[in-house]
Amino acid sequence: MVPHRVPRWPWWLFRASPGWASWGARRGCPSMSSRPPEVMLTQERYPVRRLPFSTVSEQDLATFEHIMPGRVSTDPAELEAHNVDWLRTVRGCSKVLLRPRTSEEVSHVLRHCHERNLAVNPQGGNTGMVGGSVPVFDEIVLSTALMNQVVSFDDVSGTLVCQAGCVLEELSRLVEERDFIMPLDLGAKGSCHIGGNVATNAGGLRFLRYGSLHGNVLGLEVVLADGTVLNCLTSLRKDNTGYDLKQLFIGSEGTLGVITAVSILCPPKPKAVSVAFLGCPSFAEVLRTFRTCKGSLGEILSAFEFMDATCMQLVGRHLHLACPVQESPFYVLIETSGSHAGHDAEKLGSFLEHALASGLVTDGTLATDQRRIKMLWALRERITEALGLDGYVYKYDLSLPVERLYDLVTALRARLGARAKHVVGYGHLGDGNLHLNVTAEAFSPSLLAALEPHVYEWTAGQQGSVSAEHGVGFKKRDVLGYSKPPAALQLMGQLKALLDPKGILNPYKTLPSRA
Ligand SMILES: O=C(O)CC[C@@H](O)C(=O)O
Numbered sequence: 001m002v003p004h005r006v007p008r009w010p011w012w013l014f015r016a017s018p019g020w021a022s023w024g025a026r027r028g029c030p031s032m033s034s035r036p037p038e039v040m041l042t043q044e045r046y047p048v049r050r051l052p053f054s055t056v057s058e059q060d061l062a063t064f065e066h067i068m069p070g071r072v073s074t075d076p077a078e079l080e081a082h083n084v085d086w087l088r089t090v091r092g093c094s095k096v097l098l099r100p101r102t103s104e105e106v107s108h109v110l111r112h113c114h115e116r117n118l119a120v121n122p123q124g125g126n127t128g129m130v131g132g133s134v135p136v137f138d139e140i141v142l143s144t145a146l147m148n149q150v151v152s153f154d155d156v157s158g159t160l161v162c163q164a165g166c167v168l169e170e171l172s173r174l175v176e177e178r179d180f181i182m183p184l185d186l187g188a189k190g191s192c193h194i195g196g197n198v199a200t201n202a203g204g205l206r207f208l209r210y211g212s213l214h215g216n217v218l219g220l221e222v223v224l225a226d227g228t229v230l231n232c233l234t235s236l237r238k239d240n241t242g243y244d245l246k247q248l249f250i251g252s253e254g255t256l257g258v259i260t261a262v263s264i265l266c267p268p269k270p271k272a273v274s275v276a277f278l279g280c281p282s283f284a285e286v287l288r289t290f291r292t293c294k295g296s297l298g299e300i301l302s303a304f305e306f307m308d309a310t311c312m313q314l315v316g317r318h319l320h321l322a323c324p325v326q327e328s329p330f331y332v333l334i335e336t337s338g339s340h341a342g343h344d345a346e347k348l349g350s351f352l353e354h355a356l357a358s359g360l361v362t363d364g365t366l367a368t369d370q371r372r373i374k375m376l377w378a379l380r381e382r383i384t385e386a387l388g389l390d391g392y393v394y395k396y397d398l399s400l401p402v403e404r405l406y407d408l409v410t411a412l413r414a415r416l417g418a419r420a421k422h423v424v425g426y427g428h429l430g431d432g433n434l435h436l437n438v439t440a441e442a443f444s445p446s447l448l449a450a451l452e453p454h455v456y457e458w459t460a461g462q463q464g465s466v467s468a469e470h471g472v473g474f475k476k477r478d479v480l481g482y483s484k485p486p487a488a489l490q491l492m493g494q495l496k497a498l499l500d501p502k503g504i505l506n507p508y509k510t511l512p513s514r515a
């Protein structure tokens with residue numbers, strides 16, 4: 001059985017400054033008695049200027065109402081949740097929320113916005129990490145929430161075709177009932193939309209086994225800035241007819257077009273899943289364990305995650321999750337997924353025996369039933385949540401050579417000393433992806449100055465990437481130069497100008513501000 005993991009980000013546990021719990025920002029939020037301080041407006045915290053877009057007039061509202069009767073909102077209370085990111089770090093001041101149901105409606109909206117020079121912020125589940133899904137100023141929020149129809153599922157090929165607003169967890173349930181799984185899984189699956197996943201090229205926990213959405217997405221329907229509907233919603237495995245245009249929109253964060261439907265390839269559901277949670281005496285041993293594990297487990301290895309001792313302490317302190325093995329400097333979570341329980345158990349058993357005997361790991365526990373698998377995954381998946389309860393969090397999502405993955409964490413601890421509350425490293429080691437998080441009592445410009453550009457310079461020194469899987473959004477747009485050459489950035493700007501000449505789609509995101 002595929003483990004059922006934490007269903008959605010527990011948004012209410014996050015805080016943007018110490019001393020208060022986040023309030024009312026997301027769907028399904030419980031009512032809380034005291035209202036927390038508002039998140040600072042992005043335009044106040046960051047040096048960003050509004051571009052000369054038009055502002056929405058009564059006439060525009062009437063046009064939208066005509067396009068989608070009853071699905072145009074100007075209610076400030078309703079807009080609040082769409083203006084603030086789930087980490088409660090950025091906030092726009094949009095006055096209009098549109099909820100189309102069809103790509104035709106999206107097309108009519110964009111045609112009108114293009115003519116009128118109105119900026120638009122496409123929004124899925126608003127679960128992003130880099131401020132890409134909320135307006136910076138007063139961009140119109142174009143939500144995919146009501147575009148939630150499954151079009152078809154082919155249980156021979158495993159191809160799912162659905163609208164962009166389908167929630168990942170609901171799609172997972174649907175395909176699992178038919179003995180398939182979604183090729184991606186994220187902690188945010190209870191809220192995130194498949195269109196948002198594709199627009200941000202979300203990575204997640206199944207990347208090691210099934211690869212990126214650039215490989216799993218077979219086709220897309222996209223509405224361009226001028227309202228043109230680009231129907232590339234093919235379900236073909238092979239289609240070598242010139243430029244693979246859909247790839248342009250995967251990871252473009254709604255800056256080149258609005259994804260309205262997706263055709264995606266789902267792998268067969270593994271018949272046997274096991275999870276081993278192991279303690280390692282040092283990072284060198286974590287690396288050796290990874291190497292050995294790849295060699296011994298081969299095709300059944302489906303995840304190799306790691307976390308350091310501080311992460312474990314924080315999930316213990318803030319979430320009361322108990323460490324299932326002896327305390328260790330590092331922990332790894334290894335998942336296997338295969339088609340034959342006996343065969344997988346034999347392979348995993350001999351790998352674990354070897355790892356323990358040779359001192360690669362000092363202690364470990366193995367789960368094969370769904371309840372324990374879920375428990376072990378929670379230790380890794382809920383680190384973000386524990387960090388959110390620790391204070392203000394500075395987040396870095398880096399791609400690095402796996403041998404150097406932890407060096408920056410150690411170096412930063414020495415560099416920051418008592419200025420940081422905690423410096424932790426965890427992530428998708430199997431993908432060379434480090435989540436470096438630094439917590440502090442509150443946001444401080446001087447701590448930020450100690451972190452940036454140092455973290456980015458260090459990453460560039462390793463030929464790494466400043467965004468492995470979280471994307472660029474608003475927060476990382478001015479550090480792209482650390483990972484991309486000027487000619488690549490120039491070409492990105494040219495593509496943007498070609499597809500969205502007025503720059504109305506998700507402005508202030510993805511492209512450098514001085515492009
Ligand atoms: O909070 C983070 O920095 C990472 C979140 C997510 O990508 C994860 O892998 O847990």
Ligand SMILES: [Zn+2]
Nearest residue numbers: 204428435469
């Ligand atoms: Zn991650």
